[in-house]
Amino acid sequence: MKPLDFNTLNTLNQSNPAEQLMQQAQQSIKSMQVDVPQVGMPPHVVLPIFQGKEENQYVLAVGQEQKGPYTVSQLNQMLREGSVTVESYVWRSGMSEWKMIKDCPDIIK
Numbered sequence: 001m002k003p004l005d006f007n008t009l010n011t012l013n014q015s016n017p018a019e020q021l022m023q024q025a026q027q028s029i030k031s032m033q034v035d036v037p038q039v040g041m042p043p044h045v046v047l048p049i050f051q052g053k054e055e056n057q058y059v060l061a062v063g064q065e066q067k068g069p070y071t072v073s074q075l076n077q078m079l080r081e082g083s084v085t086v087e088s089y090v091w092r093s094g095m096s097e098w099k100m101i102k103d104c105p106d107i108i109k
Contacts, residue, residue, distance in 0.1 A: 061089040
């Protein structure tokens with residue numbers, strides 16, 4: 001076995017092995033990281049802004065346009081008048097996707 005020289009011994013005495021391991025681990029982690037571009041909301045997606053304090057306000061899909069927001073009572077009135085059907089699509093905050101009115105139990109009571 002080769003004896004350690006003065007510089008090596010001095011370096012070992014001044015260093016903290018745990019700190020060195022931590023630095024090596026951090027360098028390894030940094031070398032594995034990749035830049036991921038920030039993905040924003042696509043420009044064609046427009047989320048409605050709700051006003052008022054009623055919890056269940058819905059946006060109605062009419063063709064390619066969004067109308068509203070409408071309250072449950074307004075949607076029920078529109079159903080009675082025939083201006084929308086149970087197969088019309090609606091969306092509200094908290095829903096993962098657009099649904100037909102017939103699939104929204106809080107509208108169809």
